[in-house]
Amino acid sequence: MIPIQQHRDRILAAATELPTERVPLADALGLVLAEQVVSRFAVPLFDNSAMDGYAVRRADAAEGARLRVVADVPAGSALDPALGAGEAARIMTGAPVPSDADAIVPLEATDLGTAISTAPPEWIIVTAEPKPGAHIRHAAEDSPAGTVTVEAGTKLGAWQLSAIASAGHDTVAVVRRPRVAVISTGSELVAPSATPGRGQIPESNSVLLGAALRDAGALVTHTLTVPDDEDELRRVLETATADSDAVVLSGGASVGAFDVVKAVLGPLASVDFDAVAMQPGKPQGFGTAASGALLFCLPGNPVSVAVSFEMFVRPALRAMAGHADIDRPLITRTAGASWTTPPNRTQVLPVVFNDQIAQPASAGGSGSHLVSSLADAEGFAIVPADIERVAEGDAVTVMVLS
Ligand SMILES: Nc1nc2c(c(=O)[nH]1)N[C@H]1C(S)=C(S)[C@@H](COP(=O)(O)OP(=O)(O)OC[C@H]3O[C@@H](n4cnc5c(N)ncnc54)[C@H](O)[C@@H]3O)O[C@H]1N2
Numbered sequence: 001m002i003p004i005q006q007h008r009d010r011i012l013a014a015a016t017e018l019p020t021e022r023v024p025l026a027d028a029l030g031l032v033l034a035e036q037v038v039s040r041f042a043v044p045l046f047d048n049s050a051m052d053g054y055a056v057r058r059a060d061a062a063e064g065a066r067l068r069v070v071a072d073v074p075a076g077s078a079l080d081p082a083l084g085a086g087e088a089a090r091i092m093t094g095a096p097v098p099s100d101a102d103a104i105v106p107l108e109a110t111d112l113g114t115a116i117s118t119a120p121p122e123w124i125i126v127t128a129e130p131k132p133g134a135h136i137r138h139a140a141e142d143s144p145a146g147t148v149t150v151e152a153g154t155k156l157g158a159w160q161l162s163a164i165a166s167a168g169h170d171t172v173a174v175v176r177r178p179r180v181a182v183i184s185t186g187s188e189l190v191a192p193s194a195t196p197g198r199g200q201i202p203e204s205n206s207v208l209l210g211a212a213l214r215d216a217g218a219l220v221t222h223t224l225t226v227p228d229d230e231d232e233l234r235r236v237l238e239t240a241t242a243d244s245d246a247v248v249l250s251g252g253a254s255v256g257a258f259d260v261v262k263a264v265l266g267p268l269a270s271v272d273f274d275a276v277a278m279q280p281g282k283p284q285g286f287g288t289a290a291s292g293a294l295l296f297c298l299p300g301n302p303v304s305v306a307v308s309f310e311m312f313v314r315p316a317l318r319a320m321a322g323h324a325d326i327d328r329p330l331i332t333r334t335a336g337a338s339w340t341t342p343p344n345r346t347q348v349l350p351v352v353f354n355d356q357i358a359q360p361a362s363a364g365g366s367g368s369h370l371v372s373s374l375a376d377a378e379g380f381a382i383v384p385a386d387i388e389r390v391a392e393g394d395a396v397t398v399m400v401l402s
């Protein structure tokens with residue numbers, strides 16, 4: 001058996017960052033920015049009103065002053081009306097402040113209040129004198145043109161994307177989203193909606209992997225299920241590797257008579273199969289196809305797939321997508337129950353936890369077939385290989401999965 005770290009190091013050495021591409025902002029969520037974004041514009045772009053009200057010459061706008069309304073400036077208007085002594089322009093939030101005005105009197109600070117009509121009134125009386133510059137949002141007060149809006153290497157979320165749009169860009173250069181194919185192997189697998197005959201089970205690994213891949217920011221290129229037939233697997237692999245950066249296979253990785261993945265890929269010099277010292281998820285294969293696509297060969301048991309994905313596949317895909325943080329957060333909790341662990345293998349156990357304790361998600365404990373326990377799990381307890389039993393009250397490390 002090889003340690004988890006050895007298998008992970010081998011994978012991460014091969015998981016090199018993907019090339020960059022330019023994409024519309026709508027397609028960039030979650031991707032890593034590949035170049036500095038510099039704003040084309042000042043933010044705000046021009047002096048504009050922060051309130052619905054009246055643009056005034058402050059010297060004329062003492063409390064009780066009666067001002068003649070000579071213009072109307074809605075948002076989006078290019079008007080710059082001249083304001084003479086005792087004159088005001090009605091103005092809406094976001095509209096450009098007339099060059100002659102130096103303060104905004106909000107609707108509430110006039111005799112007419114907020115009872116607004118389509119046409120501006122002829123006269124208003126100021127009921128509260130504005131301070132100098134009141135309610136004017138000045139050009140460039142957030143950032144001048146030419147400012148770095150978002151640094152290269154940043155993961156793009158909703159806030160970064162909106163800042164980039166405000167800076168005048170509708171596309172961004174990003175590290176390409178990994179393209180990943182999923183292949184489930186096993187002659188026992190039928191569609192979840194089918195009525196399984198004797199020996200058959202619903203196929204669930206591709207559902208788990210497809211969702212986990214999308215959640216990790218990957219694009220799923222193919223979702224294929226093949227029986228335990230070597231020729232068919234070879235054909236499917238050709239399709240899957242042709243246009244993918246990685247292929248994640250499940251099942252057939254062990255020593256059984258019909259373990260097709262090992263039979264087809266095992267002989268290749270570019271793929272290694274090993275027993276990794278973890279439970280579940282012991283039989284693992286990893287390597288590269290002739291196309292350069294990474295090949296992850298995971299054991300078929302559903303909990304093994306979930307664990308293998310988190311320990312090996314997800315970190316690799318995050319590295320390929322240019323993320324600096326490739327791992328899930330780890331926290332420490334107190335064991336809320338006692339449980340046994342396998343000898344000489346790191347245990348990765350689905351758990352539920354709160355702010356104090358963690359305990360197994362399944363009453364059945366640690367079995368790689370306990371797929372229903374995954375529905376409740378909030379994390380994986382990671383128990384080192386040299387610990388034989390976790391006693392209630394022990395400190396445990398938990399990988400947080402949400
Ligand atoms: N003689 C030995 N037998 C086994 C060993 C061993 O060391 N010696 N290791 C065991 C361990 S540990 C694991 S894990 C499994 C891994 O086996 P495979 O990777 O070959 O997986 P399969 O046999 O194909 O499937 C295992 C299990 O999972 C079910 N399965 C498979 N695919 C799916 C799917 N897409 N959806 C739902 N369920 C799936 C499958 O029906 C089996 O029950 O080997 C042990 N054996």
Ligand code: MOO
Nearest residue numbers: 280281282304368
């Ligand atoms: O490694 Mo297997 O995944 O223990 O069940």
